[in-house]
Amino acid sequence: MILGKQLLELLRGLGIRRLCIPRGLKCNYYLPQCIAVNLLLGRYALCFGGFGNTTTSRFNDLEVLSLSSMGAIPCDARITKPSDCIASLDLLMDIPRKPHFIIDLSLWDEHTKSEKNELVEQVLASISTVRRYLWDTNLELTNAPSEFLDSLNRFTKGFNHRVIIRSYGPDIKGDAVMLDPEGDCILNETMITGFSTFIIGGIVDKERRVKGETGRLYGALGLNVPRCRIELRGSIIGVPDRINKVIEIVLMTIFETGSIENAVVMAMSKKDRVNRLLYELQRAAYRIRGENGVLLAVTKSMITRINWVNATEKEVELALRKSHVIVLSNDELNKYLSLGIARPGPETHRYVDAK
Incomplete structure (x- = not known):
């Protein structure tokens, strides 16, 4: 969302009012943000010229068309594969530094095989969630063991990312909070907008019901930050506990709803x-x-x-x-x-x- 808005401003500054994009560029969230992410990943490049045949969407004064070699409508610029662009335009985007999310994987070895697979899936879903609002570097994986990295690579064949991955513990900068369903404080909107960093335990306990794991991780990391839980009308029952959903709740509160309750309700699964x-x-x-x-x-x-x-x-x-x-x-x-x-x-x- 932030990068998407920046992209629109940069295109406007270049005098681009009509943009052609390929049919293969599939997005399930805010299109300008999706384009910005793909440009940063190097999947596509921005070039002057091109032709389109159908208007697919509009964003203020920007008209987006479907790129076509047989198109009759001239475009100011096009999004295309880097190999099809002789001279691409470099857009200098201001990558936001916060909010910053840290998923610590110190307890990886204590998971069962199926829980490890689930944990990798939640990390991948977290990358997709962060991309809807920010950029990959707003997500950091710490104390990542080699087995996790091997699993991540197996799951992500052909999937490019720029997530920060460290083999050691988190290096916290700015105000931080650990999100813990058993924390001794309740996260509110003021805290969400005030904290720079949100620490989340890389924990899945579908086959092992162990209480206090996040608290144990907090102690093992030697943290000295608040431990807060997300509540919904006085209870944690029904509050999503998947890592990607916890991140989604924070991001939706900041960028969309302004309300934790509304964000939680929107993020809830059927279960x-x-x-x-x-x-x-x-x-x-x-x-x-x-x-x-x-x-x-x-x-x-x-x-x-x-x-x-x-x-x-x-x-x-x-x-x-x-x-x-x-x-x-x-x-x-x-x-x-x-x-x-x-x-x-x-x-x-x-x-x-x-x-």
């Missing part, structure tokens, strides 16, 4: 949404005494309020099933309340009809 709904349903449900024990129940209007995580209808149904919460009409619930066999749960008051 995260269902888990959070499960938690909310069990706390919001009325307790109804029956012959076979206590039933948990909510009304349809309560579900609408409980579903502030924007879950789909099927996800809501799954959460209801897993939480064993039944749905009653308002009349049915009022009957149980009048009989004195129903009582509110600890959070029911948050989701009943406003008076």
Whole structure:
């Protein structure tokens, strides 16, 4: 995003109002940022001239066309393979120094084989996430063992990157924080904009449930920075724990939403949404005494309020099933309340009809 905006300014300064790009340049995020990343990686070059045949998008006063050798519309410049460009234009981009993300891999050897594979995948996903907003050098991998590097190379055949990789620990510059789901402080928007560096443990515990691993890593690294957790309305339940998702939450808060809560909700997976709904349903449900024990129940209007995580209808149904919460009409619930066999749960008051 930052590089994309810089690119637009640089093109404007060169008098480029019509840019042709090849069909092979596929982007699933902000196109100017994607172009800037590809130029920095050396995959493509910027050259004067070229022809296009179809306008694909516009960014303020820049018209983007599909590059074609048979095109009839002249372009001020084109994006093409370096080998097809006799004299390329060098664009001096101001690479942002912060935010800077450090993934420390000191605990690599303690992972199972499948967890190691998952960890490599999350690191690769983190590179893609950082590229949507910044540049590869805003991501650093520290204490990277040779086995991790071998695995990374196997996963990344044909994949160029400029991520900083070190065999030793992090060299922290500026204000830093370690992101830890068991941290003793809660990360907020002021902290996110104030910190320069965010340290994340390279930890995947899908097959090993070990508490306090990030705290143990913190001690092993000899850090003296805050350890903060990301919460969602007072709980870490439903907050994504994948490394790339944690990075995404921070970046979205800075560059898009300005709100951690909105960023977390946007970053949640189906599993995260269902888990959070499960938690909310069990706390919001009325307790109804029956012959076979206590039933948990909510009304349809309560579900609408409980579903502030924007879950789909099927996800809501799954959460209801897993939480064993039944749905009653308002009349049915009022009957149980009048009989004195129903009582509110600890959070029911948050989701009943406003008076």
